Amino acid sequence: MSVRSGRTVRDLRRENRSAVLQRLYFDGPLSRLALGPVTSLSSGSVSNVVADLLAEGLVEEAGSVDSAGGRPRTLLRVRQDSAYMIGVDIGETRVRIELFDVALTELARADRPLAANGPRREDRYDVGVVLGHVRDGIEEVVQEAGIDAEQLLGVGVGVPGIVARTPQDGAVVHGQTISWDAVPLERLLRESVSLPDSVSYFIENGAKTLGQAEMWFGGGRGAGSAVVVLFGSGVGASVFGEELRPGRAVEWGHLKVRVRGRRCRCGAQGCLEAYAGAEALLERWREAGGKPPSDAGEEAALTALLAAAYPAGPEEEADTVALAVLEETAEYLGAGFADLINLLQPERILVGGWAGLQLGTRFLDRVRSYATSSALSYPASHVEIRLGTLGPDAVTVGAAILPLADFFAHGGRRAPVEAEEPAPAWQTTLRQRAAH
Structure with a gap:
């Protein structure tokens, strides 16, 4: 037990179980021998943890792999139907x-x-x-x-x-x-x-x-820091970094991009969401003379806006009103991205959400151009802006x-199952002293 860290034997056992489970989950199947270096645990600790996890049905054997000159090594993986x-x-x-x-x-x-x-x-x-x-x-x-x-x-x-x-x-x-x-x-x-x-x-x-999913399995994997943008009816974001794991949501959509601007759904004026959220984008298209399908939901209306701006057939002319609205939206989003770049200096900005993915395939290049031209040159030169990879x-x-x-x-447990360990004598003594 480490006095300095305050960790108990139970804490260490939980941490060891957690380390083995996570490595098997993200990198498995792995052998017991391979688990040692990636978890920094001794072979004895790995064996003890694996034995417990096998007995509890959380881990299962998954074949074997030949070893150099020795017996084949059994591979292990997290059981898919364990929970x-x-x-x-x-x-x-x-x-x-x-x-x-x-x-x-x-x-x-x-x-x-x-x-x-x-x-x-x-x-x-x-x-x-x-x-x-x-x-x-x-x-x-x-x-x-x-x-x-x-x-x-x-x-x-x-x-x-x-x-x-x-x-x-x-x-x-x-x-x-x-x-x-x-x-x-x-x-x-x-x-x-x-x-x-x-x-x-x-x-x-x-x-x-959304950001949690992208950081674990999508476009954020391997990034030391990232901002994941959720672009739907409204606009939001989450921030991930070494000091911000497992991430923090930020109300990016309510940064001000225009003083005394359009009224936002939150009641304030000039929010980014009042210009760049799908709901506001479609409203601006109507105000400019666009004609979304009657009684269409937001997703269908946004599809119609993109079809008007970017017609499928070469003989069809693009709707200049729709194009102008989208160009203005790209400029506002670029300004919002520039704020994220200057404030947080992330390695990556990922765009997700049903509207973000639908729009991003068409005009993410324009957003990226506005963002990098508006941001400070050094952080702008070190950020990637791209679409998320996990879908809507x-x-x-x-x-x-x-x-x-x-x-x-919790080391593969829903809740701690062991009784609370008694506090050290010094801790009890000091608490009693403080009470007087």
Whole structure:
């Protein structure tokens, strides 16, 4: 036991299990011999940990590999069916619920469109309606996948807004753009969803869950620092770096790009989101004389805007109004990216979200040009700006990663299973002294 670090034997055991599990997960199959150098553990420690993980059904043998002059070495990997996770994306046009195994194979999915339920825009995001979609979707995917709910590591939820935490309610969502004012979402989910008490909820900003997915499995792998942009109806971002793991959501969409500018959904004026979010982009197209399809949703309307600006046939003329709106949007996004470059100096900026991927294939080069010309030359010359690689549904993948990351952090256990160790005598003595 290290007195200086304060770690206990239990802490060391958990860290060893976590190190082995993570290396097998990301780099496996691996032999016991190969696990030593990549985990910095002794051969004895590796053997003990592997024996425990095999006995618990978290790890399995996966064939063998020849060794130089010795017996073949048995390969090990994390068992794909050892546990399951649910990822939920509470988006601004729909709620999506997906159930995954440990290898992130999708086993079941439920989609619930968020249709307007009244004259006010915020009626679409009525807490009761959204909660009902999540509840019904979770029950549906568990039943469809045919798994025992006790096998769930947890439910990860990506939300639009700032997530705070209180001892009484757990995760509380402050979603100003959807009129959510201190919604105790974790408590509401626990009260309404029929899952075992052992299943935990992990609620984070949707941009952070997207970023988590890209950093683990997508375009952020190998980067020391990155900003992952979520571009949908609105705009958000998450920041990752050596001091910011597992990342932090930032309200990038509400940076000011124009004094006394357009009114944003948050109520302020001149926010980037008021110019670059898909909802605002389509509104600006209408104001300029564009004609989106009547009664079309945002995704279909954005497809129509791109088709007007970039017609498929060589004989068709581009819609100059649509082109002008997109060019202005690229300039605003470039200014927003320049702010990220100057403030954070990341190695990479990744663009994701359904609107970001749809638009990025067409005009990311223009955004990149505006960004690098507006930013300071040194950080601009050291940043890559590119599209994310995990597709438009990466928020649910990132949400499902949240319980998986917690599982790894606890060494492959849902919660500590050992009794609390007694405090050292010096600690008890000093606490008693401080009480007088």
